[in-house]
Amino acid sequence: MHTPSEAHSSAQPSAESEAAFLQQLREALPASALSTDPEDLRSRSVDLGPSEHLTPEQPAVVVRPQSVEQVQHAVRIAAAHGRAVVTRGAGTGLAGGANAVAGCLVLETTQMNRILRVSAEDSTATVEPGVIVADLDAAAAEHHLMYAPDPASWRISTIGGNIATNAGGLRCAKYGVTRDSVLSLDVVLADGSLLHTRSATFKHVVGYDLTSLMVGSEGTLGIVVGATVRLRHRSQKVETIGAFFPQLSTAASGVVEMSRVGVQPAITELLDAATMRALDEAHGSDLARRGEALLLVQTDGHGAEVEAELVREALRDLGAEVTEPGSAEADELVELRRHARGDGLVDEIRVGEDIAVPRSQLVTCIEKMHQVARAHRVELKVVAHAGDGNLHPTFSVRTSGDEELQEVTARLDAALDDSVRVALELGGTISGEHGVGGYKLRWMDWEQSSGLIALQRRIKEAFDPQHLLNPHRGIL
Amino acid sequence: MHTPSEAHSSAQPSAESEAAFLQQLREALPASALSTDPEDLRSRSVDLGPSEHLTPEQPAVVVRPQSVEQVQHAVRIAAAHGRAVVTRGAGTGLAGGANAVAGCLVLETTQMNRILRVSAEDSTATVEPGVIVADLDAAAAEHHLMYAPDPASWRISTIGGNIATNAGGLRCAKYGVTRDSVLSLDVVLADGSLLHTRSATFKHVVGYDLTSLMVGSEGTLGIVVGATVRLRHRSQKVETIGAFFPQLSTAASGVVEMSRVGVQPAITELLDAATMRALDEAHGSDLARRGEALLLVQTDGHGAEVEAELVREALRDLGAEVTEPGSAEADELVELRRHARGDGLVDEIRVGEDIAVPRSQLVTCIEKMHQVARAHRVELKVVAHAGDGNLHPTFSVRTSGDEELQEVTARLDAALDDSVRVALELGGTISGEHGVGGYKLRWMDWEQSSGLIALQRRIKEAFDPQHLLNPHRGIL
Known part of the structure; x- marks a missing residue:
């Protein structure tokens, strides 16, 4: 290779x-x-x-x-x-x-963690790569602006790392991924020379889009030493809706239904029953009792209230138990969700995935994940950025001490392999927002043709x- | 070279x-x-x-x-x-x-002009490259969706050409340029092989972003033979506002002011006095009488009315004469605007530009363009996608027959050169949305460093x- x-x-x-x-x-x-x-x-x-x-x-x-x-x-x-x-x-x-x-x-x-400039007039910020993403967003907030991409790690991860992996997050369905917020980059190349990719204008079509090529290239093409990013309006109004569904498939239909009534939520998160049970166990909540799936939706902007009402109506029509307008519970649920993957148990071994599929394949994908879990005798919980079709299945085994660690790891690995196969069969990808890094190289030629791989090597x-x-x- | x-x-x-x-x-x-x-x-x-x-x-x-x-x-x-x-x-x-x-x-x-698939569930369309952009948008409209990028040529240009040039348009400030709507491409490479760039999921971080690299590469890297594009909600509500300003600089301030009150318009077009006079001459309107600059703004989505009211208030506070809610005039003005550059006079020689600057530099840029026009004794009119800082100055000379064509062309060329210098001095670019093609190669190394040019050649x-x-x- x-x-x-x-x-x-x-x-x-x-x-x-x-x-x-x-x-x-x-x-x-x-x-x-x-x-x-x-x-x-x-x-x-x-x-x-x-x-x-x-x-x-x-x-x-x-x-x-x-x-x-x-x-x-x-x-x-x-x-x-x-x-x-x-x-x-x-x-x-x-x-x-x-x-x-x-x-x-x-x-x-x-x-290298200085925020060099925030321009309210241009809706841009110029930063060094070591700036923590949440600090950038806080600096934008002083001007009633926001830095939109919000990966779960945003309070501890750097903007340079976010750019290297083209980080996603909860708000991507409406505001795009990191790439959609990066205007220009300063990059140190492998020969030590410094490259400025482009002007920091919103529009630019001069030569090849090296900025987009750098974003998500995981440090393999150059070292990002500076970035000018686009900031967006910080909505004064945010409406949060929690909707408990008797069935996962109906919750997934809810995602399409919101689109049909003309709403683009800022956040659309889907949690399955196993995830709710894990949250209940960790936080003493009673989510699992209330349904088989939970959809968390946020609308924002000047139409936030109108959109929230349309969402509540559409989801109730599908049979969901929906939180009332202004309820604090829905907001608390979103905060819980931000930690949903981290809430593991100490006595379990688990592996997580980051696949994405076309939105219409969400239900099929989750159903097939459950088949995979059963086949390999492992537990499964799923959270999804459902608006994007980006799923985070976590496979786990509670260790009893009776089983060899190696045997458990082999079963988990086999489940991961099969889950990746499912995503690819459904027209999806092996990574929606975490990148390939080193762990996912083994699946890369399952997704990409030899021609595509050869071109990237060139x-x-x-x-x-x-x-x-x-x-x-x-x-x- | x-x-x-x-x-x-x-x-x-x-x-x-x-x-x-x-x-x-x-x-x-x-x-x-x-x-x-x-x-x-x-x-x-x-x-x-x-x-x-x-x-x-x-x-x-x-x-x-x-x-x-x-x-x-x-x-x-x-x-x-x-x-x-x-x-x-x-x-x-x-x-x-x-x-x-x-x-x-x-x-x-x-x-190759077939629309192969429109999926309302996925909010995507799969098309051949020869599909006319307006036809794609019409197919999306049947599902209450839209294809957002709307270059002035959208009724006659192909999606393949739009992808090759990363075409912009009026709605870019809110909905992004062509690149932001392209999910995956089928490309025939120079050796005749066929490449599929990526899955058509909304999120994807596997290897390099060859899709973005292809978009805007002007046919130099491969031939786009198929594309899956993202569709967006088609707003049922659109509010249009026309605002006449006594001064161009105040109109430009209006752009920043709308941002300050938290509105992201779908369209923000700025027309100067010379453009209004040309429209009056061509269409018998009386725009020029009403101000030195015209700002045309459209808001859409479920917050369209609230946003329109905020815009009207903000622009009136700056001294603008603003059209009333529901006035048909504003919509007619947008239609006129779509033709603003084409309305030349038969007896004039003219050249147009497509520069972009950071939004805060809009007023300075236009003022300097007028200095350039005076210095070279040519006429100037300016229209701008003001929300993006993308300006289309047109320099012209009415031919009297007394002057040599060659001399006129030389003056116009010198004005173009100087206008490009102005854009670059203000942190801008030689092309916001039309691409470099063949005409703008002469300015390319004014904008790009030798290292950047060499890397693109590699x-x-x-x-x-x-x-x-x-x-x-x-x-x-």
Whole structure:
């Protein structure tokens, strides 16, 4: 799969060359920007995803640059020494995209965390890559604006990481994913040169759209060192609706029905019975008693109230028990939902997925996921950004100690494989919003043709002929 | 600038090789798909843009394929004979991007014009490239949906051409440009192979975003032979507001003011006094009497009326004369606006531009355009998609016969050059929505760094090593 020219697959460097590499970094960068502390190195070998999917590999050094120039120095020195550069934000990814590869330089952007400018007049913000997404949104809020993309990690993840993975979130169905909010990027390329992709105008058609190409490229094409993003109106009015359905399939129909009555909700989240039971167990709520599926809907903008009423009517007509206007419960449910995947039990082993299908295939997809779970004797819970057809099934096994860990892991892995097959059969994708990273490479050629994979490798070569940047990540 | 490997820059082919090329096409394609009729050839050497900017070049043959396979045959035969392939839709572009190059094969997609599927449930449509944009929108309307991008040419231009140029339009500020509506593409590459870029899900982060890379690449990376696009709700309510301002600068402030009161209009068009005078002259209206600038605003969605009232209040506070709710005049003004650039006088020579600047620079930009016009003794009128900061200045000279055509053209060209400099100085771009084509190549390295240009050439090589596809177009 990989060419011999790839930086980190060359023979183990000698202690001498290792010392020379580190010495050159020390000469070029301030001491505060460098670490070879064993704990610092170890912690960069994993992210928030399940660590059993990739064997942890130890970097040679962690660099936390404080300026674009320092990024350029670090990249040039790594290139000269044939060392891979793995760019990392807060490490909150779930796909292993920022996990170190052996002997690499981890370039962590967390110290470049200034919001350089918020322009209310232009509805834009210019930021360094290490800015926390929630901080960017808070800065926008001072001008009655918002930064729309809101992945579950938004309070801890960086904008650079969000750009690298084209992060999604709850509000995507109405406001788009990260790519739809990025106007222009400053990028350090594999040769250390600095590239400004385009003007920060709303419209731009000059040459190829390198901005969009960079977004979601998972650090394999260049290092994002600056971004100008588009901000949107911050709605003064938000209406939240919770709707409990006797059947999951009817809840899914509700998604299409809202579209039919002409409403584009800001948020449309679907929780299945197992997810409700898990939330009940963790928070003492009584959701599961009230239905087999829960649909959470938010409308916003100047038509928020009218839209909410249309939604309540449409969902009641489908047989749902719908929260009353102004009820605090619905808002609390959305907050619970933001944590729905994290609420696992201590005695369970679980693996999560991030598939997406055309919206019309939502019900079929969930039904088939349950068949998959039964076939492999694992538990399943599903939450979905239903407006986008983006599902997060979580397969789990409660460990009793009687079973071998290896056997359990094998069953969970087989369930994951089958769930990915289901998504692809239904015209879907192996990743809706988390990216491929390292964990999902094994499914990449299930989704993509050999021609598509070959073309992407040629593009990679056009950017990074030495394969220095995030090798073995993002593409095959 | 260009490598010797480029197909059409090789020596003039012999009559013998010309005959062999055409013979092979005749064997592979139905007679109805081929033309060497001189008038057919001549008409493909120009588009709707000003023909004096590029010397017309004659193609060898016009191919109008009826299937993907026929496109593949044509491309393979052209490649075998080292002939350039210029892909063309309806030829309604304004930048010369689909003008034939000498001896090329013009691949015209107008016969592949089927709407293959409209899915109300998925809010998507799957189309062939030759579908007229207004027909796609009409098909969506049957399901209470819309295809949002609406370039002025939408009644005559093809979706394939819109994708090639990433066409904009009036509704972009709210609904995005063509790129924001394209989910997946089928593309024939320079070697004749067929590529499917991605699943047609709303969310997708697997590998590089080749779909976005193709959109706006002006036929230089591949030939779009199919597309699945996203449809949006078709608003039942649309409110239109016309606001006449005593000063242009106050009208531009109105754009920012609407944003401040939390309204994102579907349409925000700005017309200057000269444009109003031209419309009055052509249509017998009395716009120019009523102010120095006209702002046309449409709000839509369930909040349309509330938003319209907020807009009217905000614009009145700035001193505008605002049309009353429900007035038919405002809607008529929008229709007039859609034709505003085309309403030239027979005795004038004119050239138009398509620059875009950050929204906050709109007033400064227009003021500087007037300085440019005065300096070069040419007339200026300006219309702008003001919500996007996308301006269409038109410079013109009424010909009296006393002046040499060449001298007039030189003055107009100098004004264009200076207007482009103004846009770039204000952080803008040489093209907001028409593309670079052939006409704007001369400004490309004014906007883009040598590193950016070199990187794009490497990407071009990754797709099309022989430089067969639309050579001398889109990128340097």
